[in-house]
Structures are given as C-alpha cells and as structure tokens.
Amino acid sequence: MIILRKSEERGHAxxxxxxxxxxxxxxxxxxxDYMGFKSLRVINEDRVEPARGFGTHPHRDMEIITYVLExxxxxxxxxGNGSIIRPGDVQKMSAGTGILHSEYNPSESESVHLLQIWIVPNQRNLPASYEQKNFSEAEKRNHLRLIASTDGRENSVTVYQDVNLYATVLDAGKNVTHQLKEGREVWLQVVRGDVQLNDIMLRAGDGAAIVDETYLKIEAKTASELLLFDLG
Incomplete structure (x- = not known):
C-alpha cells in the first residue's frame, strides 16, 4: 500500500x-492524521532569507538531521561545534539530555533551502553529540546512497534509531530499486523533480508512506532528487 502525501496538502508557515x-x-x-510516520517525526522544507536564521534554542531526546539543498x-x-552546512553535507545532532543551538544564513544575498528532519531516538537521556559528513553528487547519482543509519556503516552518520536513510540524485529516465525486508516500512520524500514510484506519480514536495510492500521501483521523469527512509 502506498499512501500519497501531496506537497500542497502540507502545513505551511x-x-x-x-x-x-x-x-x-x-x-x-x-x-x-500526520503526526509522523513510525519514528520519523518531522520533515520541514525551509527557506531562510539572507542574513536571517533561528536564534539559540533548546532540543532534547531527538535525532535531528539537516540536509541543505541550496x-x-x-x-x-x-x-562546542561550529560549522557551515552546504549542499552535499549531512548534519546529525543527537540532542539527548539537552543541547542549545542556532542556525543562521551567513549570506547577505542568497537564501538557503534545506530539509530539517527529526527522528525519535530509541533511547532517552543520551549524551548530546554531533556529526557532519559530505556525500558527493557522484556518490548519489542514479544510486541509493546510505547517508544515515543505526550503525554508521558505509561511512554514514549514526542515528539512535532503527532507520536507514538513503539519498539519490536521478537523471531523467533513470531508476533505482529498493527491496523491503519483512516488517519494515518506507517513507519517500521527493526533494526535486518528478518521479514514478511503482505506478504512482510524485512531484517535488510530495511524500509517500509505503506499507506492506516488498519491492519499490523509482523512475525519474525529470532530473530528480529524493530521500528514502527505511524504518524498522
């Protein structure tokens, strides 16, 4: 079963x-009806104006992933961490027992476009921690590249939850496939472009909950980018 979550049906602020x-x-x-999907709690698509940002604010007991698009x-x-996150970078912050952070667009002329993702951890009161890794476009081109996982394999960032997060950048006409193991479910989020998921069309901003399926084929109708969450 594939349940489509259309871009225009999302909340907007x-x-x-x-x-x-x-x-x-x-x-x-x-x-x-949309409080989250399994351990996946938040997918916010944000655009922040030049020289603006989120002031210092707290989090706790949440795995927070930032994926910058532009x-x-x-x-x-x-x-003690300070960094600049750019396209290709994946930042993971385990808020754990508590962390304060700020996020700011340092450009005076260019907005920043990003996805902010929250995943509920499988343990409470973990020590706060931080990771940032870069995954080149070549690594993701026409291939599902693992970027976050519970065990950090394949040089992915580590999250305290049973989730495998993949990213791909697809050329028009290309496809990727994904086999679901028993008991696992998928959330697919289209970042850019137009794709066909099995027999369903999705466009930029669309998401899909995938339950009781065993095989996914995702074909790009236009140049596309997407994230696939394989959740236990």
Whole structure:
C-alpha cells in the first residue's frame, strides 16, 4: 500500500524571514492524521532569507538531521561545534539530555533551502553529540546512497534509531530499486523533480508512506532528487 502525501496538502508557515512547509504536524500546524510516520517525526522544507536564521534554542531526546539543498547554513551549539552546512553535507545532532543551538544564513544575498528532519531516538537521556559528513553528487547519482543509519556503516552518520536513510540524485529516465525486508516500512520524500514510484506519480514536495510492500521501483521523469527512509 502506498499512501500519497501531496506537497500542497502540507502545513505551511511564512514568517517573512522563514518560509516553511511541514510534512507532519509541527508548531502551530496540527493534523491528527500526520503526526509522523513510525519514528520519523518531522520533515520541514525551509527557506531562510539572507542574513536571517533561528536564534539559540533548546532540543532534547531527538535525532535531528539537516540536509541543505541550496545555499549555506551556519551552525553553532552548546557542546562546542561550529560549522557551515552546504549542499552535499549531512548534519546529525543527537540532542539527548539537552543541547542549545542556532542556525543562521551567513549570506547577505542568497537564501538557503534545506530539509530539517527529526527522528525519535530509541533511547532517552543520551549524551548530546554531533556529526557532519559530505556525500558527493557522484556518490548519489542514479544510486541509493546510505547517508544515515543505526550503525554508521558505509561511512554514514549514526542515528539512535532503527532507520536507514538513503539519498539519490536521478537523471531523467533513470531508476533505482529498493527491496523491503519483512516488517519494515518506507517513507519517500521527493526533494526535486518528478518521479514514478511503482505506478504512482510524485512531484517535488510530495511524500509517500509505503506499507506492506516488498519491492519499490523509482523512475525519474525529470532530473530528480529524493530521500528514502527505511524504518524498522
């Protein structure tokens, strides 16, 4: 069964400096049918205006992944990390017992476009930690590249949850396939382009919950980028 979550059905908040679309309930947007999917709690598609950003704020007991699509995002936190996140970078922050951080667009002229992803961890009160790794476009081109996993294999970032997160950049006409093991479910998020998932069309911003399926074929109708969450 594939349940389509259309882009235009997402929650939306425009704060002027921040334009954000919420796949699942978040902040003032509430939809009881979309509180998350298994351990996946948040997928926010954010655009932050130049020289603006999120001031210092707290998190705890959440795995937070930042995936930048365009522009750059400056990160600072209370455990001593400071970095710039750019396209190809994957940042993972385990909030654990508590962390303060800020996210700021350092450009004076260019907005930043990113996905912010929250995953509920399988343990509470973990020590706060941070990882950032780069995955080149060549690694993801026409291939499902593992970028986050519970065991950090294949040089992916480590998350405290039974999830395998893949990214791919597909040329028009190319496809990738994914076999689901028994008991696992998938959330697919289209970042850019138009794809056909088995026999269902998805466009940029669309997501899909995939339950009781064993085989997925994802074919790009136009140049596309997407994230695939394989969840236990």
């Amino acid at each position: 425009n704060h002027g400096w921040l334009d954000s679309y919420h796949t699942f309930s978040f902040a003032n947007y509430y939809d009881p 522009g750059a995002l400056e990160h600072k936190d209370s455990i």
